[in-house]
Amino acid sequence: MxxxxxxxxxxxxxxxxxxxxxxxxxxxxxxxxxxxxxxxxxxxxxxxxxxxxxxxxxxxxxxxxxxxxxxxxxxxxxxxxxxxxxxxxxxxxxxxxxxxxxxxxxxxxxxxxxxxxxxxxxxxxxxxxxxxxxxxxxxxxxxxxxxxxxxxxxxxxxxxxxxxxxxxxxxxxxxxxxxxxxxxxxxxxxxxxxxxxxxxxxxxxxxxxxxxxxxxxxYGQLQHLQQNDTRSLDSVKGYTFFLITGIANPAPLIEELGKYTKDIKHEEFPDHHAFTTDDIKRFKKAFEAENRKEKIIITTEKDSQRLRATRFEDLLVNLPIYYLPIEVxxxxxxxxxxxxxxxxxxxxxxxxx
Structure with a gap:
């Protein structure tokens, strides 16, 4: 209002x-x-x-x-x-x-x-x-x-x-x-x-x-941000999804992910957001505080370009962080x-x- x-x-x-x-x-x-x-x-x-x-x-x-x-x-x-x-x-x-x-x-x-x-x-x-x-x-x-x-x-x-x-x-x-x-x-x-x-x-x-x-x-296969590893969305069905986005309109992505889980924890940033170390630390802390073993971090392909910055490598190492490619x-x-x-x-x- x-x-x-x-x-x-x-x-x-x-x-x-x-x-x-x-x-x-x-x-x-x-x-x-x-x-x-x-x-x-x-x-x-x-x-x-x-x-x-x-x-x-x-x-x-x-x-x-x-x-x-x-x-x-x-x-x-x-x-x-x-x-x-x-x-x-x-x-x-x-x-x-x-x-x-x-x-x-x-x-x-x-x-x-x-x-x-x-x-x-x-x-x-x-x-x-x-x-x-x-x-x-x-x-x-x-x-x-x-x-x-x-x-x-x-x-x-x-x-x-x-x-x-x-x-x-x-x-x-x-x-x-x-x-x-x-x-x-x-x-x-x-x-x-x-x-x-x-x-x-x-x-x-x-x-x-x-x-x-x-x-x-x-939508394509989930691809790991740092490793040569792919997963289907079906393979993570029912998981807790930690979603991080810095795009103009994440609604269609949320709608697609909602077909595979009811538990989506979304950290939303503005379009083209320049991620900071504090952003990543806060998001990582929330992910690690989740007690469920079946959990995964998902982002968009566009956001993955910024998350691959050298200064984030140590923070994101060993995390199950994947991006989801899309095609028209x-x-x-x-x-x-x-x-x-x-x-x-x-x-x-x-x-x-």
Missing amino acids: LLNYLRLLLLPFSLIYGMAIILRKKLYDWGIMRSVKFDLPVICVGNLAVGGSGKTPTTEYLLRLLKNYKVAILSRGYGRKTKGFILADATATAERIGDEPLQYYQKFAEVTVAVCEDRVEGINQLKENHEVIILDDAFQHRAVQAGFNILLFEFRKLGTLQFLLPAGNLRDVFSARKRADVLLVTKSPVPLLHVAQQASINELQPNKNQPVLHSYLK ELFEEDKITFDELILNYVKSYRRNR
């Missing part, structure tokens, strides 16, 4: 923010502010809200789809303590390039991973040696005119009343969706009923040639449409024919 009152107090500031967003949009539309177009495929993955819509697994889906091309992924590197253009290499850490870029670098050896807050500069550094560039979280970065925009919407938030920042979590006006080439609804339920699918389309009101497609999350998958007909749209777009450039 208190939060709702605070949001009401912030609504005037959201109105000012919205007016600024619309003015900026018009300046780009009128050509007063310059938007650069590049002579190679540039695919942008973005959303209208702040975090939590599944950009990272969607980007990884694209990397797998485009495995036959020389791909570079360019991110701002949110949460890093550095500035400027940096190429990920063997010395990369979450503090140097950000947790999401580090995850891409560690999972996709054949992909170039770079960070730069100035996307135009970043693309200029990468364009000569690559066939495709993927922009991670750059829909609002109008300085680059991406050739193909994928805009994500979380299924469970469609149809709910959402406000612009700072009263809500929207960083762009809803009408901005009209710029996208594909509207991708993420974290859909399985199975997806036709009535729910149609409700998404009705809510988004797409343009005539703007497909609304649906994807869902697919599209429903059969939507997958065919989506893959075809992406591959045809990439092939349309002379250098990739």
